[in-house]
Amino acid sequence: MQPRMMPARTPTDLRPHERPVVAIRSMFISDLHLGARHARPEVVLRLLKEFQPTQLYLVGDIIDGRSLQRRWHWPAACAQVLDQLAHMSETGTELFYTPGNHDAYLRNHLTSDPPLQVQDQFVHHCADGRRLLITHGDQFDDVEEKAQWLSRVGSVGYDLLITVDRTVNRGWKYVSLRPLRISRFAKQTAKKWVQWASGFEARVVNHARAHGCDGIVCGHIHVPRVRQFGDILYVNLGDWVENATALIEYDSGELELLNLDRLANPTGGQTEPPWQPRRHNHVADRLTHPLAGQADSVS
Ligand SMILES: [Mn+2]
Numbered sequence: 001m002q003p004r005m006m007p008a009r010t011p012t013d014l015r016p017h018e019r020p021v022v023a024i025r026s027m028f029i030s031d032l033h034l035g036a037r038h039a040r041p042e043v044v045l046r047l048l049k050e051f052q053p054t055q056l057y058l059v060g061d062i063i064d065g066r067s068l069q070r071r072w073h074w075p076a077a078c079a080q081v082l083d084q085l086a087h088m089s090e091t092g093t094e095l096f097y098t099p100g101n102h103d104a105y106l107r108n109h110l111t112s113d114p115p116l117q118v119q120d121q122f123v124h125h126c127a128d129g130r131r132l133l134i135t136h137g138d139q140f141d142d143v144e145e146k147a148q149w150l151s152r153v154g155s156v157g158y159d160l161l162i163t164v165d166r167t168v169n170r171g172w173k174y175v176s177l178r179p180l181r182i183s184r185f186a187k188q189t190a191k192k193w194v195q196w197a198s199g200f201e202a203r204v205v206n207h208a209r210a211h212g213c214d215g216i217v218c219g220h221i222h223v224p225r226v227r228q229f230g231d232i233l234y235v236n237l238g239d240w241v242e243n244a245t246a247l248i249e250y251d252s253g254e255l256e257l258l259n260l261d262r263l264a265n266p267t268g269g270q271t272e273p274p275w276q277p278r279r280h281n282h283v284a285d286r287l288t289h290p291l292a293g294q295a296d297s298v299s
Helices: 041-050 065-070 076-090 101-109 142-146 148-172 182-198 200-210 280-288
Strands: 022-029 051-058 094-097 116-118 122-125 131-134 215-218 225-229 232-236 245-249 255-259
Touching: 022 041, 041 051, 041 076, 051 076, 051 122, 051 245, 065 101, 076 094, 131 200, 200 215, 200 225, 200 232
Parallel strands: 022 051, 051 094, 094 116, 131 215, 215 232
Antiparallel strands: 022 245, 122 131, 225 232, 245 255
């Protein structure tokens, strides 16, 4: 069975600030890593100002306690993201937060009380009756579970790799329009390896099946992906460091994985590109092959 996704939409040419907020049934985002050096809170903010979901799931690694512990980095945009979440909550959005390994401190503060429910996992009921299990996913990552020191070293290496990528590309763009993909390739390869080595996808899928769900929505590995594994729909939300991806559910229960990368990368800060939600069926295809067609996704 193919994942049930929205038919292609006509991309709109309106800019974000010209458009009214779009009401949708639910939205899922993960791995914002607010407080980390390479977070992009201003892009998150645009997303949150574009859509008002009835239910918003924050699927872990939202506030990066691990990075903040290492080095305090909290630009105004990070605070604005939290303000916007509070505003959304006050204006009718239900908030669900499932902590990840970078905000694991919240696992000591689980609560089922509004306005912010915090649980290790949630079961989301789609409008079409499908049940989706929502959890960050680090519990299914062997490296995270069995060698946390390696994961911490990995986080520092990951930061370094992104620094190299952005620095090299800053110089490179004067020479060529086509960005270099060296560190992205290294990262993707490393992530792929972790994915393969720990059987991450198979584990989360089995976990969803064991809970009688029709799908799993997780994050953690920063590889946005929509895939059907037998009877279980697997959605990895990606992240807001290297990608800018969010899952949205329409009133019909249909799902769309948006990729806002173009919006995330104003060219040299000159002109703001128009809002271009990618046609999701292409998005889904592209995201299944993270190395393909993403030449413009990291500045
Ligand atoms: Mn994580």
